[in-house]
Amino acid sequence: MEPLVIAEQGHFFTGLREHGGPAGTSVYGTHVQYQAPPSVRDNLILVHGGGGQALDMLTTPDGRPGWSTIFLRDGFAVYTVDRPGLGRSPFHPDIYGPIGPPASYEGFVATFAAPSPPGLPEHTQWPGSGDRDDPALAQFLAWQEPFPPDLVRAHEDMRVGAVALLDRIGPSVLLTHSFGGAFGWFALSERPDLVRALVAIETSGPPFLNHPVLGEFSYGLTALPVSFGPGGDDGKLGGIPVAVVSSPCSGFEPSCHATADYLRECGADVTELRLADAGLHGNGHAMMLEKNNVEVAALLTDWIVKHT
Template sequence: MPAPHVAGGYEITVRRGQFWVPGERVRTEYGTVQRAPLFVQWEAPPGEAHPVPLVLVHGGGGQGTDWTGTPDGRPGWATRFVEAGFAVYVVDRCGHGRSPYHPDVVGPMGAPFPYEAARALFLPDEVNDAQTQWTYGPEHLDQLLCPMGPLPADLAESQRLDADRLGRLLDIVGEAVLVTHSAGGPIGWLTADARPEKVVAITAIEPMGPAFAQFPGLGALTWGLTSTEITYDPPAGDPSEVTGRRIPALAGKPVAVVTGGASAFAAFAPQIVEFLAGAGARVRHLHLPDFGITGNGHGLIFEANSDETVKPVVDWILATIR
């Protein structure tokens, strides 16, 4: 196998950079520190890009590298989006990756992400025969786990922080399409709530759900599809009042829910679609087998056929923004 620097596989662009969305300044016994900044890496085609950029929001204990590469070293979806003509902004959610975490400032950490949980989520034994696009060996499972860290123990506060920073990111970059994965899904709904005029559309890849689900050891989607409060109309003073109410920020908003054919998330995706439709979104379920793309599990953004799984998403976004 050739060394990574000679393997090739994607076009090198000349327009890329990075910055942070700062967190709040807080006083501690150590002095004044910053709480939960958000790291942003961006890349754009060498020439003119589509007028609406994409903001890529990773899931669970991952980081922005979920979008930039695959466990076997191929280019990730971020590169394929750039090749399709989009400018992309890839974030490390608060407390993940290059967004620093100190529990004295951000809050207590949840449990570390173990191999057993990774296998249960990304390659469960019960769908081994159907999940034909997980062709990786043990060394690739190591690569999958290396960037995964703990989530903040307070899931609602974690989502609130992420949505606040992403809203301020949109204040900088302007209108954008949000592309979320897994536990990044709630961040998409909350960011739209914070900046409805800046979110053109949302593509939710294997989003966390269904509505009001409980996740032992992690938290609950108390407010429907989010753990922290989101705006309903008429206003909901309590989570028990949410059902049947609209979310003004999602009214008429184009939303795609994308699922893999061998993923357990596909089973409850119709419930997510129904909830979003009831909230007012213009939602569509993009189930990959309907596009002739089979064998994918929850990690469809970095499985062996990731160059194929991205294509229906690119097509949907292009059709939406035109």
């Protein structure tokens, strides 16, 4: 493999806000790490899911290069986000409220490495055995964090971060995962002229989901109002390219299909990318961490290039 050449890199916080508390006035926001190659194809913003952090995109649990490096090699200037209260955007209960329980072998995120739900193809791409003796699963759980406790607050944080980041770096492609999908929906809502394309990986849904743990997605794909919708009097997305990506072994495909149909009604130019249809088999919910993450990234780069 050719040496990796980085022309520019750094870190910054965006979407900064103040919080007054017993200790005084504090500042919080969205941490962003960036790297750019000598010749830039496009800006690409990577947004992690659920209780994850930027590490979901920076590496894999078995130590291989993550999507941030792979897409950098593909010519993108890569901006990798830590959503507020997660990763290098530190959590404090005075700002975000009570913290939830830690990630565990018995919890939801451990199922990312587990066998497929009944009736689905065999999950073969996780880079380990997926059980208590799996060092890859242990690494993955070690960097997971408590899931955001307040859906409305988490979506407002993503809205502020998306707007501020796009205002700072300009037109970009966004790639979001799972619960981080709202970062992309708010970008489409607030800065559609700065979104060149959006890739939604196994995104939270279906539209108008009322989940006993996550909460209620009252406005279709979000818990906060957006500028677009499926109704005749709603704003439309004007043909912005959106790829809704699903894995064959996670159980998310029906929800992703419903989300794709909803986005079409909202005026997006939607492609449904089912990995199995592209000849990529055995993937679960966290495809960016799995054994074939290079091949999956190549599929996404090809789609981005064709739609921007």
